[in-house]
Amino acid sequence: MDFNISKQEELFLQMIREFTENEIKPIAAEIDEQERFPVETVEKMGKLGIMGIPIPVEYGGQGSTNQIYSMAVEEISRVCGTTGVVVSAHTSLCADPIMNFGTEEQKQKYLPKLASGEWVGAFGLTEPNAGTDAALQQTTAEDAGDKWILNGSKIFITNAEYAHVYVIIAMTDKSQGTKGISAFIVEKGTPGFTIGKKEKKLGIRGSSTCELIFENCQIPKENLLGKIGKGFSLAMKTLDGGRIGIAAQALGLAQGAMDETIKYTKERKQFGKAISKFQNTQFQLADMETKVQASRLFVRNAAFKKDQKLPYSVDAAMAKLYASETAMEVTTKAIQFHGGYGYTREYPVERMFRDAKITEIYEGTSEVQRMVIAGNLLK
Amino acid sequence: MKIVVCIKQVPDTTEVKLDPVTGTLIRDGVPSIINPDDKGGLELALELKDKFNAEVTVITMGPMQAEAVLREAFAMGVDKAILLSDRKFAGADTLATSNALAGAIRTLDYDLVITGRQAIDGDTAQVGPQIAEHLDIPQVSYLQSLEYDGKNTFTIKKQTEDGYQIVEVDGPCLVTVLSTANKARYMTVKGIMEAFDKEVEIWSADKIDVDEAKLGLKGSPTKVKKAFTKGVKSAGQVYEVDTEEAIGIILSKLKEKFII
Numbered sequence: 294m295d296f297n298i299s300k301q302e303e304l305f306l307q308m309i310r311e312f313t314e315n316e317i318k319p320i321a322a323e324i325d326e327q328e329r330f331p332v333e334t335v336e337k338m339g340k341l342g343i344m345g346i347p348i349p350v351e352y353g354g355q356g357s358t359n360q361i362y363s364m365a366v367e368e369i370s371r372v373c374g375t376t377g378v379v380v381s382a383h384t385s386l387c388a389d390p391i392m393n394f395g396t397e398e399q400k401q402k403y404l405p406k407l408a409s410g411e412w413v414g415a416f417g418l419t420e421p422n423a424g425t426d427a428a429l430q431q432t433t434a435e436d437a438g439d440k441w442i443l444n445g446s447k448i449f450i451t452n453a454e455y456a457h458v459y460v461i462i463a464m465t466d467k468s469q470g471t472k473g474i475s476a477f478i479v480e481k482g483t484p485g486f487t488i489g490k491k492e493k494k495l496g497i498r499g500s501s502t503c504e505l506i507f508e509n510c511q512i513p514k515e516n517l518l519g520k521i522g523k524g525f526s527l528a529m530k531t532l533d534g535g536r537i538g539i540a541a542q543a544l545g546l547a548q549g550a551m552d553e554t555i556k557y558t559k560e561r562k563q564f565g566k567a568i569s570k571f572q573n574t575q576f577q578l579a580d581m582e583t584k585v586q587a588s589r590l591f592v593r594n595a596a597f598k599k600d601q602k603l604p605y606s607v608d609a610a611m612a613k614l615y616a617s618e619t620a621m622e623v624t625t626k627a628i629q630f631h632g633g634y635g636y637t638r639e640y641p642v643e644r645m646f647r648d649a650k651i652t653e654i655y656e657g658t659s660e661v662q663r664m665v666i667a668g669n670l671l672k
Numbered sequence: 673m674k675i676v677v678c679i680k681q682v683p684d685t686t687e688v689k690l691d692p693v694t695g696t697l698i699r700d701g702v703p704s705i706i707n708p709d710d711k712g713g714l715e716l717a718l719e720l721k722d723k724f725n726a727e728v729t730v731i732t733m734g735p736m737q738a739e740a741v742l743r744e745a746f747a748m749g750v751d752k753a754i755l756l757s758d759r760k761f762a763g764a765d766t767l768a769t770s771n772a773l774a775g776a777i778r779t780l781d782y783d784l785v786i787t788g789r790q791a792i793d794g795d796t797a798q799v800g801p802q803i804a805e806h807l808d809i810p811q812v813s814y815l816q817s818l819e820y821d822g823k824n825t826f827t828i829k830k831q832t833e834d835g836y837q838i839v840e841v842d843g844p845c846l847v848t849v850l851s852t853a854n855k856a857r858y859m860t861v862k863g864i865m866e867a868f869d870k871e872v873e874i875w876s877a878d879k880i881d882v883d884e885a886k887l888g889l890k891g892s893p894t895k896v897k898k899a900f901t902k903g904v905k906s907a908g909q910v911y912e913v914d915t916e917e918a919i920g921i922i923l924s925k926l927k928e929k930f931i932i
Binding site for chain 1: 743861
């Protein structure tokens with residue numbers, strides 16, 4: 294693995310930084326406060342190619358690497374956790390499985406619109422009774438000759454109200470257990486498919502997290518994604534990739550909190566000097582920075598392995614586990630350094646702290662990541 | 673339509689430090705960017721490319737590192753990039769710089785030459801107008817907006833000290849652009865992916881159409897007599913008062929210092 298960033302990556306970082314500073318940072322507090330999906334940002338990102346970074350050129354994407362994609366999610370999340378997860382769920386959880394498991398027709402039909410940002414993607418696995426134990430799927434897909442009929446519901450679905458394409462996991466043969474689970478593509482507006490309750494959340498409040506309801510929802514036969522009975526494996530592989538996105542989001546949140554804290558400790562004076570002059574501040578900042586950099590190496594490593602088509606499941610689990618726990622720790626300390634001001638919405642660290650918590654939960658809790666890592670050790 | 677845009681790589685800071693011995697800028701460790709007014713010029717060219725399918729060539733003069741701003745220009749959408757890089761160009765003042773750039777432009781087909789108004793490191797605003805003089809073409813400086821009739825006439829709104837002038841000019845001509853003329857576009861991911869597959873042409877002094885005596889240090893009549901870092905001023909005092917009280921304070925301060 295090359296630890297130097299290439300000139301191309303350097304130019305990309307320059308672009309994404311200019312974009313995030315000018316277009317995302319100024320509205321980050323507002324979309325949090327108003328729990329508003331950043332529609333205008335998605336449109337702008339679509340035009341620049343940020344919504345389809347790893348999608349191949351022949352399907353309208355940028356044909357770029359997972360490394361650059363993870364850098365994009367990191368940089369976006371540095372200023373706005375909501376926008377970071379919008380891009381991550383869209384790319385890793387919807388475009389990625391269509392790229393990896395879709396038929397040529399499915400790729401032609403969905404990827405160009407996802408890559409341009411004209412369509413937003415979402416992914417539905419979690420159910421009220423199927424969280425970490427994702428195999429307990431109760432949503433069913435019944436084979437009705439020339440179509441599939443979906444019944445059931447999904448919860449906590451990112452991008453829900455604003456997505457146009459959903460990758461939905463459902464049980465096709467309960468007697469087969471996890472081998473009876475399949476994946477489907479459902480389009481917005483399909484009769485029998487509605488958006489349910491919108492969650493009121495602690496953080497990432499603009500990301501539109503809702504319930505998806507399927508009541509005799511009929512979808513065409515060709516909307517089966519991947520092979521019948523392979524949906525659980527598709528979902529697990531998809532989440533492996535998604536974890537790189539979430540690790541990058543957590544890393545971005547941690548970096549954002551670091552940036553704010555460094556700036557604040559240099560400005561804030563107590564006892565006659567800037568608080569950055571106190572050794573307690575310096576030692577804590579050093580520990581925080583070390584963990585942020587370690588997280589970055591984990592994320593880069595997992596993205597590198599995915600780009601090289603090497604096994605990366607454990608690497609992605611470690612990246613997500615470490616980066617998300619670092620994000621929580623760093624944002625907590627960032628508030629402590631800001632004191633009472635940090636607890637208010639006058640400073641962005643309050644929002645970063647709230648946004649960070651979810652990174653330890655979604656796309657596999659920290660406990661799930663430990664199960665993946667230990668499972669590999671003890672197999 | 674064929675457009676040539678001249679851009680400059682400049683240090684991204686307002687706190688440029690000077691080498692007290694040589695009187696030149698210390699560029700080490702300072703990130704470099706496309707000069708803001710030049711970026712306005714690039715955007716103007718790219719808008720004409722979008723509307724009229726213009727071909728845009730970008731030129732810069734500088735050391736090999738200056739290639740970075742040409743890659744950025746590729747990622748924004750320009751068609752061709754030329755880097756004038758040769759020891760013979762080194763030590764150039766604005767006159768020698770404009771001679772080199774004009775020498776390169778002379779070898780190209782062009783209907784419109786665009787430069788930024790001025791660079792944030794030198795602040796002279798001389799290079800653009802000098803290029804127009806060398807090429808013997810009309811020039812309009814301080815461009816705020818431009819309309820093109822699709823044939824050969826440009827209608828330009830130019831900023832003046834107390835307002836605007838609207839002028840009409842036929843190509844080939846040169847304009848100098850303000851960074852406030854537009855909002856420069858971002859590079860695209862696709863542009864960045866392709867930017868490194870395109871060729872930056874490196875031109876030496878032999879390749880351009882100009883007398884070598886007019887280049888580099890030899891061709892530079894300007895000599896830096898002395899350079900110094902400005903002394904640090906104290907932070908000053910801030911009064912948050914209404915206008916009348918403010919006038920009173922200002923008057924008493926000016927009297928206190930025997931200025932009035």
